[in-house]
Amino acid sequence: MSLPHPRIVSAEILRNDPLTKEIREIVFRLPSDWGPAEPGQFVQVECRPADPFVLRRPFSIARTREGSGELRLHLVFAPVGDGTRALAACRPGEHTSLVGPLGRGFRPIPGRRPILVGGGRGVAPLLSLGDQIRKTHPEGLLLFGVRGPDQLHELEDPAYPIEIATQDGSVGFHGHLLGLLDALLEEGRIRPDSDAIYSCGPNPMLHALSDWAIARGFPAQVSLETLFGCGFGICAGCAVPVKQSEDEVGDEFGHYRFACVDGPVFDAERVDWEGVRE
């Protein structure tokens, strides 16, 4: 079966509920033959179908669940601006248009124990990554860092044991994710020679995490956010600066890659963080 992939679908909203004061989960009904999506891929959502908005908004696929001839697509999102607030106002039963699955997701490294590191709503794609690799990588850890209770929510059926870091110290480790990583490294619970880091979160966090991982010899992949025009490689709007290796002289786009087709997941050491907007 070779289906057109990605595609444009009209999807019914089945649920759209707050998980915390700041974070929501929205669930769409999709045809059962949609995808399959790889972890770290995203969808482009028409947040306000009736408005002459010109752009969709990108959201990482948090989870897909199959059953009774349909597929349920879960997104975890924060209403931060006009588009996401409009999405928050959509009701179950309404339809909206999705394009996807899009982009290049995580590429799990065989034989290395996954350490999933999610900052805030960045935990979303790590849930589908866990779902997908729990069989091949039965051991792992999921680190979930938030500012405080307003972002902290239950993670249903997580693939790995969870370690929480809160900046206000209300739950779990008191501090940033990097502090938690330091502590775990100190205790010998994570190891650069046997583990690999997969992360998503705000760009400043990903920058700090990349520096941390590279300095300690952990392979790391990060899912970056930037502004998207199209989400499928036709507008050149989502440029991410990357470091160029010697053998890449005259490479495709000089030093920019497109977050929507070459990413959103990049090897941490490839990203030229100086040029990334944070």
Add this chain to the structure above:
Amino acid sequence: MSGELDLSVRVGSVTLPTPVLVASGTFGYGSESPELTRAGELGGIVTKTITLEPRRGNEPLRLHETPAGLINSIGLQNVGVDRFREEKLPKLRALGVPIIASVGGRRAEEFVETVQRLEGVDGIVAYEINVSCPNVKEGGIEFCQRPESAAEVITAVRNVTKLPLWTKLSPNVSHIGVVAKACADAGADAFTAVNTFVGLSVDVKTRRSHIPLGTGGVSGPAIRPLALAKVRETVRATPLPVVGCGGIASANDALQFLVVGASAVQVGTASFRVPDIAARIQDGMKDFLRSEGLTSIGDLIGSYLDPSGPARP
């Protein structure tokens, strides 16, 4: 029955299967996700603007959404003519759609050399000469702002190719017709009108532009009526065919351009939201022809009734 409907149009000597093309820089190199965009069904694909050397483009952020529109500052990021010809063109050609190669440059000689490197390549039916990019320091909009320098580029390129030259005009001039006339005299075969409008959007907290370089080019539905008026002006200025562009997002939008005299249209920003919008616009045109009892899209082209003239019978 759709079999009886004729959507084909002529832009000068070029016959296109439909009047709906996709605009330069808004459809990549044309072969990205063709099943998503239905690229193989289109009337034509205008490539991203190609330059002699690869260009890395402007620093991020390159886009900012505005009411019913978008400001962009891409800066002509492209792989350069050699890699375009070797790597991108074969995939594009495989779609079997007429290809219009958009060419840019800082000076007339760069346009000439880029075109020379594309000469004799199968599948290219015309060149679109981009003398109107608002987002590069050199070799953009200023060509159009001095009609004689736009004309100089056209004259130079005219000497090295027999393929039709479509001149892409900037709307950021007082009299687009004057620029069109100068280019027509220099040997242009057609016009694409228009490129983006110069625009600015400011973050009041940081007091800075939303785009690092300051101004950018505005596109999308917001510019459609402005673009339509520029197209009308261009149509009246010379007898050469005009390809209309600017804010087209529906069949109705596209038909307005044909009615005022455009021989074909280009769809740009609308593809970002609806990847196959250009193909859908074609479908919508057929519906319109049926509803009007017409069989050929050509019957609509230039059917505009002047405000001072009599009403439609």
